[in-house]
Amino acid sequence: MRLFDISLFLKRFPIKKAKEELVQTSKIEEANYERFLNNKKTEIVKHHLLHNNFYRDLVNGDFKNWESLPIMKKTDFQIPLQQRLSKGFSEKNIYTNKTSGSSGNPMRFAKDKYSHAITWAYHMERFGWYGIDFNTSLQARYYGIPLDTIENKTVQLKDFLAKRHRFSVLDLSEKALDKMLEVYTQKPFDYINGYTSSIVLFAKYLKAQNIILKDVCPTLKVCIVTSEMLFEADKTLLQTQLGIPVVNEYGCSEVGVIAFTNIDDEWEVDSKTLFMEILDNNNNPVPLGEEGKIVITSLHNKAHPFIRYEIGDYGALSEKSTPKKPILKKLLGRTNDFAILPSGKKAAGMTFYVITKKIMEESGNIKEFKVTQLKKDTFEINYVSDDTLTPKKIQIITKTLEQYLEKGLSFHFNRREQLDRTASGKLKQFVSMVNQ
Incomplete structure (x- = not known):
């Protein structure tokens, strides 16, 4: 039928x-x-x-x-x-x-x-x-x-x-x-x-x-x-x-x-x-x-x-x-998923995601993550992983991001059991809390 x-x-x-x-x-x-x-x-x-x-x-x-x-x-x-x-x-x-x-x-x-x-x-x-x-x-x-x-x-x-x-x-x-x-x-x-x-x-x-x-x-x-x-x-x-x-x-x-x-x-x-x-x-x-x-x-x-x-x-x-x-x-x-950096440079939010994704997955054990811009120069990266990222790996990720974007940015990494999703269950991979 x-x-x-x-x-x-x-x-x-x-x-x-x-x-x-x-x-x-x-x-x-x-x-x-x-x-x-x-x-x-x-x-x-x-x-x-x-x-x-x-x-x-x-x-x-x-x-x-x-x-x-x-x-x-x-x-x-x-x-x-x-x-x-x-x-x-x-x-x-x-x-x-x-x-x-x-x-x-x-x-x-x-x-x-x-x-x-x-x-x-x-x-x-x-x-x-x-x-x-x-x-x-x-x-x-x-x-x-x-x-x-x-x-x-x-x-x-x-x-x-x-x-x-x-x-x-x-x-x-x-x-x-x-x-x-x-x-x-x-x-x-x-x-x-x-x-x-x-x-x-x-x-x-x-x-x-x-x-x-x-x-x-x-x-x-x-x-x-x-x-x-x-x-x-x-x-x-x-x-x-x-x-x-x-x-x-x-x-x-x-x-x-x-x-x-x-x-x-x-x-x-x-x-x-x-x-x-x-x-x-x-x-x-x-x-x-x-x-x-x-x-x-x-x-x-x-x-x-x-x-x-x-x-x-x-x-x-x-x-x-x-x-x-x-x-x-x-x-x-x-079009609204952009980050405004301290210099005034406008960067697509997915730039952060793509760069970070590549490096973190090369580091192993990273299941998923989410990038949030808290201030123009401050970003929070929450991730789900079997192991916590080492300081050396965090340093490599930060250096690479600055090469693509600009120096003086601050990145805070937090290991989580699960990432927050929308009410419908979607994972919004980049979020900016900065008023553009």
Whole structure:
């Protein structure tokens, strides 16, 4: 029984129609794809100018050309949801959700039923590349779970309908990892899906036990990580210890899956339901291969405008990108994850993380860590490890960081049993407490 499709249908999400549209879109030739995208962009803009007072006021009612449209930011949505909906939509006939709040305050948003269905259809299509069927494939799930009784029961029902076994990412102790491994010996999982840091920690546990997970659970086909950065060294670790391909999914709750690793190991951007732009700080397009801020347009959402929406990430498109097949070359992290140093230099927070990660893992026994900027010149590095870092190793890490950044910085290292995570279970690897 196709319980997942049936559950979407019962909620009046027209999943069959959405799947059919994606099939037809796939048939459009590359030579005609740019015209297709331009038509979809124009169609969604004109819809919201005609039916959405909030967007019409933002644009001042004037649509000269695509480049003249404003860049939408989360601050534009700091009004009640009802005031942002298009005519004909209310909370009775839409899908609503809220962002995680990892880049600031959580934001409520909406999708019309068809828009939400086509997001799911795209998701199902991409997972299908790896032989995964949401109706039949059993998932080992690494996400948070609400503690509220009603929300908890709702999530459990969703997990049942979607054939998911959820592991707690809030308890990753040695004892919890032992029990986790035992479950893999008992259930025929088809794939792993969830937060990168939690699955990486499990892979490090497997390495320490000299275990390849595929040997324990032969039915496994693929691991799909999401919501957190995936570094090349971690990808290699996952592929080695899990014994299966590792897929990197990038997206956000407002618009859905943005990029997904294809079978050629390219990070392919969704050009069927979204339009991605990479812009400089003056909102001008940058050439392919160059870095800039990621701006997304949702091509189907008629209930709520996400048009030229700055999602808060920096990245770059590959020089090989085409209108039909854009390839994400790199993802640099969130635009607000920067450290302001005493000299005034601005450094990407992930710089600290990448440098420290390399050195600490070469030192051995480091399972995971988190960098927090307390003051412009002071950083706290909390880490989970079998052994405490020696003064000599700390000196080497500090010296290397100063070479990349600047001298006079202070680093405090603290060994912890577990690291603090967000309420949803994500590990935010760099945090700045400095007012920027």
